[in-house]
Structure formats: structure tokens, C-alpha cells
Amino acid sequence: MSRSIESRVGGALTALGMSAVVLIAAAPATASAEAAAASPATVVRGQPGSACTVRPLAYPPDVYRADAEAIDPTGRFIAGTALRVEDTGNQELLLFWDRDRLTTLESPLLSSVADVNSSGVVVGNGWIDAQGRPWTYRDGVFTPLPVPPSRSAGATAINEAGDIIGVAEETATGNRRPLRWPAARPGTVETLDVPRTDPLPVAITQDGTIVGNGGDFARETAWVRRPDGRVADLTVPDARSTLVDSAAGHWAVGRAYLDGGYGINVRWDLRDRSWSRLADALELVTDVNAHGVVVGGDRIARGGTSRVLPGGTGGRAIADTGVVVGFRNDGRVIPMRWTGC
Template sequence: MTRTARRRILGGVAAGLLATSLGLAVSGTATAATAGPVGACTISPLPYPADTYRADANAVDPTGRFVAGSALRVSDSGNQPLLLVWDRDQLTTVESPTDGDVVDVNAYGVVVGNGWVNGIGQPWRYRDGRFEQLPVVPSDGIFVTAINKAGDIVGHGSNSATGEYFALRWPAARPGTVEVLDAPAGAAPVAITANGTIVGNAGEWGSWSAWVRRPGGRIEALGAPGARTTVAVAAAGHWAVGQADLGGEGGPVDVRWDLRDGSYTALDPWLEWVTDVNNKGVVVGGDRVVRGATSRVLPGGGDRVTIGARSISDTGTIVGFRNGDRVTPVRWTGC
């Protein structure tokens, strides 16, 4: 699913509103209060190249089969970015032609991400063993944020004159094309579900509002009564997650929207931030997984060891990182 270590809308919008897991982690000692024992929930390392000094798992596909991540290898000429793709436990390591982010992977193992060409954001796709740059429109930079099972990709660009975002889609049915979507002013999609529903954010800095675009093109707000701002982070099935600033003393709260009717519920306050949701409405973020109204701590953290859940599949597989003496990719199951 859409993820997270990636140049998505949260890289800009949520910098001032959300503490996401883009390079951050929750302290293992900061979440001592827990709903109970983890039970059968287990953590296991994902294999990664031994000659890298950091590696991370950024996204898992809805089936749980494919995981996509990144690593850095030191070479004589500097850091060499690597794309890591796990097919179950079989790792493929590919030298990345651009220094950027791994964003998402779909059920066919197609990976999308963002890089840079001459200082301008340039999205890419990795499939059938090769990288390819995605077509772009004139912009200060183009960034992808998600891909669905059909291969439809969404992202955003920015107007070179005004700096305002605009929504983009790369339709799988029309290879080699990109289209500017009819969407609210300043729109930036963050997710696209299996049926083509798109969720995103719009508006000026500090005045953001979340929205959903139905497959037929109808656009609706994702709000909350009395909310000053709402920000969507991820979506799957008929669920979307993000934050709503309700004006309380505690600041914005994590919420889960039901896309069928636009209703929302607040998530367990022990969840410090939210990064992903699956089609069953199970939410992950930081070192926690949320089912229904309660959350539980994922195993693997501890004294001077941090963990971060970045993405969850529809089967419940969670991927992310563990940072003890260095950042390494991990997978949680049975949680």
C-alpha cells in the first residue's frame, strides 16, 4: 500500500501537521503503556545486502507477497542508492539510476518511486526487471504517491508560476500517458484504491482539507465536524486514514474515515501518528497497530532500539524498519 519514505504529499503538507515515519521512529520507551501482551505477533528481519549501511522496507503489496524498499551502499564515488524488492523471501537488489524514494508496490510487483533529474522531481516505475521514467507534464517537479492493482498511478505536480499543486494520474489503460485530474485547487493525491477511488489533500499551507474522488469523477470532502484542517495519509478498500485538527489542546487527532458515507472515528490516542491502512480498516503507524478502537505495541523495540511500521497488507503483514545500531528492514506477522 501507499506508504510511506517517499516524496508524497506528507513530505510537504504534513511537515507542519503530522509526525510521520518519513525517517522518524518512535522511542521504544515512549510507548510503555500498552493494551496488553502482543501474543502471537512476531517480528522477523528481511534479508538485505551485507555491504549496505542502512536498508528499509517502505511498502508491501495488498497480498503480502511483494515488499519494496531501499538501501544505501558506500562506493568510491559516494553513496549508491539501491532498490530492494522482496518476492516472499527472495531478494532482488537493483542499482537505482536516481537518488530518490521508493513509494509503493502493487500485487504484480510493480514498484513506483520518485527521483531527481537535473534538480527536478522525476517519477519512475520498476517492472519486468527494468526502470523506466514516467511521462510528465510541465512542472517544477512531479511526484508519484501510489499505485493500485490495475497499475494506475497517482501523484502530483506543481505550477511553476504559482507553486500550487495539481493532481495527476498515469492510467494503466493508456500506457505512456499522464493526465491532469479534475480535482480541488491545490490538490495532491495520496492514494488510489483497487476500484480507482482516489484520496488526497488540497488547499494552501496550513489550511488543508482531505477529499475523495470517486471512480466516476465525483469529488467529496473528507471532513470532521468542527475540524479546522483534515489531512489524508493513506487509503485502501473503503477506508482512509489521516488527521483532523479539531482545535483541542492535544493538537490534531488520528482518524479513520469510512469512504462509503464519509463518517469518521478517532483512533486510539496511544497511536502517535498514522502511516497506512488496509482494506479491513487495520491501521499502522510508529510502533503500533490499531484494530478497531484499540492499539497494541509491535515487538522489536526497546532500550535504544526504535521501530517504525510503514505499510500493511490486506493479509495483515506489516513492514518497516528497526534501528538498533543501524536501520534494517523488518516484517511483522500475526499482529
């Protein structure tokens, strides 16, 4: 489960040989990084009978910034990025947590993290020769994903089955082409049939339901594509535009823009496409779990009510267990984890 679409896609991507595999060395967390994870936790009252706890995640001590950006539905695997500033240039790092064990990785493919599933497969995007490329990471190996001939492409999400979705920008027209990398056919990519203008797939649920956005600028409409290929709009009455950011279970969350540009955060029930308004105190939405619990900015929301996530700046992703990951910025951006909130 991952953060909002704006930070998931890693730019222009070109087709490379699908068999290319980049092997990297995995560096374990240092003692200093482990000390960061063991820092005293902040505890406040969360849900009845629970304590809302926030604690820094381990991170390399020599980085300029570090961030936790995606978490799998079980809460076991977390993925993020860090930036190491060196005299020879900046180095992007992949941060991969298996429970509390941090692995720090380098790869020329790495630029951004899109998602991670409960098998520990991370998807993300990066750059090669000034052109981008989607990739997967598993068991110490970065593997470029195959892409069709295009100006650019990127991966946006992965589900529990291992199906990956994303988008390509067509060379001739610049139009978006929605893509799926099916787990049942490794090493292949297919174009999704989504009869919408410039369709951008955003999230894929466990049963293969896909949500995304499409349409002309400022008049975009969110959509849902069922596993059988049926596509329908996700709308809000009197809204001139709707955008979806994330989905899990039978829930999707996003924003509806009313006339005058006023926006409200909304949650759709994908079973019947009904909608409800989220708490106004929630300034933005970045993720939702299978129980419909929403995280965004410094708040977590359950329907029309929300509460502040203590001790942090931004929640990015939420597991089905309720664990939230994100970052704190008190002069240095560091990765955080909230439990029991």
C-alpha cells in the same frame, strides 16, 4: 500499500522523453543478506489464536541503512531502499523482495519508493540532472513516467489495476496539478479534475477512488474523488484542518487538527464519509489495509484499540493479509516484517 505521503514524493521533477528506459543489472541477495533474513524470530501473542512474529528481512550486508517501505495487498511483494556509502559518493539502492527472495538494484533514477502492487510493479521518484522524475520498476527495468511541462512532479501511489497517481508543480504559478497515469493507456498522463486549492492525491483504491489533501497551509482539508469524478471533503466536526495519509478498500486514515493545534488520528469510511477516532496510543498513522487495520510508528490499531509491534521501531505499511513491514533502529536501520499481529 505504502507509507505516509511525506516520504513518498521524491522532489522536483521535469518532463523527459516517455520512451526512455533504463536497464539495470539485478543482483541477488548475498549469503550474508540471506542469513539476516534467517535470524531467529521474536514471537509474542498477537490476536487470539495467533502468534505475533517479527523477523528481519534480507538486506545487503555492505549498506549503511536499509528499510522496507511498501507492501502489496497480498503480502508477496515488498519494496524499500538502502544506502551504500562509498568513497566516490553515496549510492541509493532499490530493495525488492518477492516473498523471501531479495533483489538489489541500482539506477540513477532512484531516490524514494512510493508504492507496490500485487503485480510486482513498484512506483517511486528520483533525480536526473538535479531534477526529479517519477518512475516504475518491473521485471528488472526502471521506466521514467511521462510528465507534463512543470517545475516538478512525483508519483504517490499505484492500485491493483496499475493506475498511478501523483502531482506536478506548475512552472508559472507553483500550484499543484493532480495527475493520473492510467493503466488502460500506457505511456500517457492526464490531469485530474479536483476542484480544490493545491490538490495533492495521496492514495488510490482498487476501484479507482482517490483520496488527497488540498487548501491553504494549516487549513488543508482531506478529500475523496469517486471513480465518476465526484469530489467531496473528508471532515471531522470542529476540526480546523484534516489530512489523509492512506486508503484501502473503503477506508482512509489520517489526522484531524482541532482548534489550538491539537491533533487526533482518525479513520474515515469512504462509503458515507463517516469518521471514528483511532486509539490515542497510536502517535501517527502511515497505512491502512482493506479491513481497516491501521499501522503507524511502533503500533498496529484496530479501531479504538492498539498494541505495540514487538522488536521494532517503525511499521510503515500493512498488507490486506495483516503482514506489516517497516524498520528497526538499534544503531543501524534494518528492514523488518511482522506477521500475526
